Amino acid sequence: MGNICRSPAAEGVMRRLVEAEGMDDRITIDSAGTIGFHTGKAADRRMRAAAQQRGLELTSRARQVTAADLQAFDLVVAMDADNARDLNALADGGSANIVLLSSFLEDDWPSDVPDPYYGGDEGFEFVLEMLDAACPKILESLKSNTI
Numbered sequence: 001m002g003n004i005c006r007s008p009a010a011e012g013v014m015r016r017l018v019e020a021e022g023m024d025d026r027i028t029i030d031s032a033g034t035i036g037f038h039t040g041k042a043a044d045r046r047m048r049a050a051a052q053q054r055g056l057e058l059t060s061r062a063r064q065v066t067a068a069d070l071q072a073f074d075l076v077v078a079m080d081a082d083n084a085r086d087l088n089a090l091a092d093g094g095s096a097n098i099v100l101l102s103s104f105l106e107d108d109w110p111s112d113v114p115d116p117y118y119g120g121d122e123g124f125e126f127v128l129e130m131l132d133a134a135c136p137k138i139l140e141s142l143k144s145n146t147i
Helices: 005-020 045-052 066-071 081-092 121-143
Strands: 076-078 098-100
Touching: 005 045, 005 121, 045 121, 066 081, 076 081, 081 098
Parallel strands: 076 098
Antiparallel strands: none
16 A cells, blocks of 8 residues: 555565576566655654565555556566555556455465554564565576466
């Protein structure tokens, strides 16, 4: 939604995976929110702290997604159904490939990545666990061109 919790963490996890595979010259990773309320701000300090414990540095600044983003990227991953709906509305019938992150997870995970903003530290850890489970599968799909 605001690009300060879930999506910058997903960007950080994906960036680490892509760099480890030596594919950072071929795969561009970015994140953006569906609202611009936090534009220019760093990721939430609690998410940065949880990510740092896993060796991730979240350095991006919040920004709002644009229709041009939806055309520029081969894959747009939404954290929840509400954001997917907003992204599809912004795409306005275009050819954007918008998928839920949970589509890369087993059924025992929630269908939406919960927003940890109003909760405790455990919410940030849970989001990172979901990302650690899904992001390698996203990368494998990109590598095999199955997306």
